[in-house]
Amino acid sequence: xxxxxxxxxxxxxxxxxxxxxxxxxxxxxxxxxxxxxxxxxxxxxxxxxxxxxxxxxxxxxxxxxxxxxxxxxxxxxxxxxxxxxxxxxxxxxxxxxxxxxxxxxxxxxxxxxxxxxxxxxxxxxxxxxxxxxxxxxxxxxxxxxxxxxxxxxxxxxxxxxxxxxxxxxxxxxxxxxxxxxxxxxxxxxxxxxxxxxxxxxxxxxxxxxxxxxxxxxxxxxxxxxxxxxxxxxxxxxxxxxxx
Amino acid sequence: xxxxxxxxxxxxxxxxxxxxxxxxxxxxxxxxxxxxxxxxxxxxxxxxxxxxxxxxxxxxxxxxxxxxxxxxxxxxxxxxxxxxxxxxxxxxxxxxxxxxxxxxxxxxxxxxxxxxxxxxxxxxxxxxxxxxxxxxxxxxxxxxxxxxxxxxxxxxxxxxxxxxxxxxxxxxxxxxxxxxxxxxxxxxxxxxxxxxxxxxxxxxxxxxxxxxxxxxxxxxxxxxxxxxxxxxxxxxxxxxxxxxxxxxxxxxxxxxxxxxxxxxxxxxxxxxxxxxxxxxxxxxxxxxxxxxxxxxxxxxxxxxxxxxxxxxxxxxxxxxxxxxxxxxxxxxxxxxxxxxxxxxxxxxxxxxxxxxxxxxxxxxxxxxxxxxxxxxxxxxxxxxxxxxxxxxxxxxxxxxxxxxxxxxxxxxxxxxxxxxxxxxxxxxxxxx
Numbered sequence: 001x002x003x004x005x006x007x008x009x010x011x012x013x014x015x016x017x018x019x020x021x022x023x024x025x026x027x028x029x030x031x032x033x034x035x036x037x038x039x040x041x042x043x044x045x046x047x048x049x050x051x052x053x054x055x056x057x058x059x060x061x062x063x064x065x066x067x068x069x070x071x072x073x074x075x076x077x078x079x080x081x082x083x084x085x086x087x088x089x090x091x092x093x094x095x096x097x098x099x100x101x102x103x104x105x106x107x108x109x110x111x112x113x114x115x116x117x118x119x120x121x122x123x124x125x126x127x128x129x130x131x132x133x134x135x136x137x138x139x140x141x142x143x144x145x146x147x148x149x150x151x152x153x154x155x156x157x158x159x160x161x162x163x164x165x166x167x168x169x170x171x172x173x174x175x176x177x178x179x180x181x182x183x184x185x186x187x188x189x190x191x192x193x194x195x196x197x198x199x200x201x202x203x204x205x206x207x208x209x210x211x212x213x214x215x216x217x218x219x220x221x222x223x224x225x226x227x228x229x230x231x232x233x234x235x236x237x238x239x240x241x242x243x
Numbered sequence: 244x245x246x247x248x249x250x251x252x253x254x255x256x257x258x259x260x261x262x263x264x265x266x267x268x269x270x271x272x273x274x275x276x277x278x279x280x281x282x283x284x285x286x287x288x289x290x291x292x293x294x295x296x297x298x299x300x301x302x303x304x305x306x307x308x309x310x311x312x313x314x315x316x317x318x319x320x321x322x323x324x325x326x327x328x329x330x331x332x333x334x335x336x337x338x339x340x341x342x343x344x345x346x347x348x349x350x351x352x353x354x355x356x357x358x359x360x361x362x363x364x365x366x367x368x369x370x371x372x373x374x375x376x377x378x379x380x381x382x383x384x385x386x387x388x389x390x391x392x393x394x395x396x397x398x399x400x401x402x403x404x405x406x407x408x409x410x411x412x413x414x415x416x417x418x419x420x421x422x423x424x425x426x427x428x429x430x431x432x433x434x435x436x437x438x439x440x441x442x443x444x445x446x447x448x449x450x451x452x453x454x455x456x457x458x459x460x461x462x463x464x465x466x467x468x469x470x471x472x473x474x475x476x477x478x479x480x481x482x483x484x485x486x487x488x489x490x491x492x493x494x495x496x497x498x499x500x501x502x503x504x505x506x507x508x509x510x511x512x513x514x515x516x517x518x519x520x521x522x523x524x525x526x527x528x529x530x531x532x533x534x535x536x537x538x539x540x541x542x543x544x545x546x547x548x549x550x551x552x553x554x555x556x557x558x559x560x561x562x563x564x565x566x567x568x569x570x571x572x573x574x575x576x577x578x579x580x581x582x583x584x585x586x587x588x589x590x591x592x593x594x595x596x597x598x599x600x601x602x603x604x605x606x607x608x609x610x611x612x613x614x615x616x617x618x619x620x621x622x623x624x625x626x627x628x629x630x631x632x633x634x635x636x637x638x639x640x641x642x643x644x645x646x647x648x649x650x651x652x653x654x655x656x657x658x659x660x661x662x663x664x665x666x667x668x669x670x671x672x673x674x675x
Contacts, residue, residue: 044304048329187261190244 005029005077007058007114008084009038012183013133016203017081022049024207029077031058031069060084060110070117079129079210080118082111087185090145100147107151112158119162122171129172131210132159136179136218139227142243163215174209175216178202179223195220246296249538250287250635251491252545252607253668259296268407269381271297272664279667280403282350283322285343287548288635289668290354290402297407299349305329306410313415314372319349319408324482324532326415331480331524335415336472338370342450342580344529349408354632355400355593359448359528362585366593368399374411379664383409397655400593402631404656404665404675418472421480423448423527425470425520429513433463433563440583440599443469448527454506455579455603456499458570463562465581466513470527480524487535494542497606499573506575531578541606547635549615550594550602552584553627558599561625565618569603572614576604591652592675594630602633612636631669642673649675 004021006014009030018028022045030038035055042053058069086106093099115130122128137145138152156175163173180186180196197205197220209217218224233241246257259281262268272278279293283300303320313335315326323337324344330336341356350356352374355366373387376398386395398405428443430436436451443449446469453465531537538546553561562581569575580602587596594600605611619641622629628645629637643649653675656662 040304040306043306047305047308048325184263 003027003029003052003073003075003077005031005073005080007031007060007080007082009035009041009055011083011085011185012199013178013181013202014081014083015041016199017083017206018053019045019048020200020203020207021081022051022053025051026078027052027054029054029056029073031056033057033059060114061105063110063113066114067117070121076121076125077128079131080115081131081133081206082115083133084111085133085135085185087145087148090143090147093147103147104151107148108154108158111155115158115162119166119171123166123169126170129174129210130159130162130166131174131176131206133176133178133206134159136177136223136227139177140230140238142241144243172210172213174206174214176202176206176209177216177218177223177227179218179220179226181219195222195226246281246292246298247284248288248290248292248635249285250545250547250607251538251541251543252547252635253289253292254545255292255294255668257292257294257296259298261298261301263301265377265383265409268297268302268377268409272377272379272381272407276664277666278664279670280349280353280407280665282320282347282353283345285346285350286354287546287633288631289672290631290634290670291350291667292669293667299347299407302409303347313417314412315415316410316412317348318410319347319352319374321348322346323348323351327480327524328482330415331418331421332478334418334478336418336524338414338416339364339367340528341367342529343532345532348411348413349403352399352408352411353401353403355588355590356632357584357595359450359582361595362444362449362583363447365585366399366588366590366595368395368588368590368593370413370415371399372412372414374398375409376406377409378406379660393655396590397592397652400590400631401652402592402667402670402675404667404670405659405661406665418478420473420475420477421524422473422475422477422521423470423524424473425468425522425527427513427518427520428467428469429510429516429518430463430465430467432460433559433566436463436465436467436581437559437599439465439467443467444583447471449583451581452509453566453579453581453601454510455566455569456503456506456573456575458567462566462570464510466510468527470522473521483525483533485533485535488537488539491539491543492541494544494606494608497541499575502575541604544607546604546606547611548602548604548633549618550600550630550633551618551622551627552594552596552600552630553598553622553625554596555598557625557627561621561627562599562601564625565601565621568614568618568621574605574608574611574614579603591648591655592631592646594628594632596628598627600630602630634669637673639673 004026009032035057038055088103134156135152137149138156159175180191202219205219260271275295277294281291281296300320302318304318306316340358351367357366428439449469451465451467584595
């Protein structure tokens with residue numbers, strides 16, 4: 001048996017990724033807070049794929065318990081996919097530090113706390129892969145969501161360093177940078193159709209990139225070029241944009 | 244936001260709502276009117292278009308499968324293609340499937356779709372053991388042929404106008420192969436076409452492609468394809484790479500000449516009067532699914548499909564008259580599909596009846612709707628009716644005459660206050 005551990009498994013991207021890996025022969029640990037809510041979904045994956053799917057309780061913000069959780073997994077996973085994220089509200093976070101902290105810790109500190117443990121184990125075992133779902137928002141700070149963006153930017157940097165550290169240990173790290181994705185997180189937003197990916201497309205891109213040991217994948221792919229342009233705009237000009 | 248139907252016509256602004264839980268759906272229904280459920284957007288006309296659209300596609304869990312009897316329980320947003328991907332390799336197939344697998348279970352029930360085996364096995368509702376539907380007041384009701392049978396008969400074929408279908412149990416059938424043994428019969432005119440249908444009606448699957456631009460003594464010539472599953476034990480089913488039509492073609496590409504050339508080549512490539520082939524499930528049942536966005540070949544103005552059925556007694560004369568009218572108009576299509584049907588069922592608005600149905604695609608252009616109005620008159624003269632899942636323009640009077648149970652449907656809608664809550668452009672046009 002070969003388990004993949006998906007953290008933040010309630011998100012739409014995570015669910016699409018879970019189906020994709022199970023369809024390709026992997027067993028699954030689905031980890032989330034209030035994992036009882038994942039029972040219907042895990043049942044769905046079991047019927048579709050006839051693979052083993054286990055729901056496990058995990059709150060990565062409960063930092064001290066992350067190690068306990070990982071030690072409790074009888075069979076260690078071949079790979080870990082982190083799909084934890086919290087978009088938050090930029091304006092609220094400017095006046096409310098609790099919101100700020102929630103954005104930073106969910107998108108960054110919690111992920112780091114968890115991946116530190118995974119990295120040490122994979123490094124020792126000299127095998128495994130880690131997929132971190134960051135965001136194009138981390139490529140440049142925009143006034144409309146720079147708190148989320150800065151946390152994702154930190155995550156991107158962390159994953160980059162981790163990739164370099166684990167390279168010699170035969171452990172691969174993939175950074176995923178989705179653009180707009182049609183999920184519960186973005187319901188009600190007026191997203192441009194041609195630039196918006198469905199979760200199933202994101203899952204396909206992640207699976208392909210991970211299997212081919214890619215380092216960074218933008219999804220949809222067009223975001224690589226959009227962000228290249230966005231990054232190349234000089235700061236004196238960029239600060240005047242209303243985006 | 245502009246959510247379109249498969250015909251890319253009409254184009255209207257709408258608000259869309261998705262749901263993952265019943266409680267969310269209840270809230271949407273409570274807060275809004277002029278709602279219509281929307282599956283995977285494959286109905287051709289305006290039956291799933293309205294000011295407010297409930298997208299059901301995200302509600303897509305498999306709930307249970309009982310391998311002792313092939314009973315599959317799924318949520319309404321599951322696509323037929325997802326079911327095939329999972330179950331063909333395990334030796335199961337849909338009892339009833341239409342000519343595309345890219346539709347949801349909810350849509351299949353709401354249009355009470357049918358397939359190449361209608362003359363033997365009937366409509367999709369024949370494979371539905373039970374379903375649950377959420378009514379305007381948020382109540383969830385279980386329906387089957389035995390339980391709440393009125394709601395069952397109204398909802399199967401009811402075009403989403405009775406509420407939102409949540410989940411359904413459907414029975415699958417056993418197969419031993421992903422291949423179909425196909426026989427192709429080439430006919431020279433309508434009389435031969437009818438004789439061929441009659442001769443091969445024992446075969447479980449049959450459909451004919453008909454050259455609707457042929458005239459004179461070639462009127463009604465066709466390629467009839469019949470078949471049944473092979474028994475070779477090969478169940479290695481995988482969807483092949485698809486072609487894609489990346490943008491709308493300029494609409495002048497599709498004209499009388501190009502359709503004539505296509506028809507000539509398509510018909511001409513079959514040499515023998517009767518020939519045999521072995522083809523896979525996708526080629527036999529879902530030939531058009533191999534091309535993503537094939538609807539774009541009709542250009543940005545969109546297209547419609549005109550599908551009618553005539554009772555068996557009047558089919559020959561009626562089809563002859565209609566084919567003459569179409570070939571004289573010069574407005575033909577690549578896809579003209581003729582099919583023999585079995586007995587009608589009891590559902591209030593199901594399309595099939597014992598007889599022949601013809602389906603033709605037309606790009607939307609000047610003069611088209613006038614031609615279709617003319618065709619409507621002939622359909623009515625021969626006691627036929629129009630298929631709502633394809634329709635975008637039929638008049639109320641024409642529609643009503645074809646569906647004798649329409650008043651039962653209307654009064655049920657009033658009784659449950661569905662008419663205040665669920666409406667599509669189509670339901671408003673034909674006043675159902």
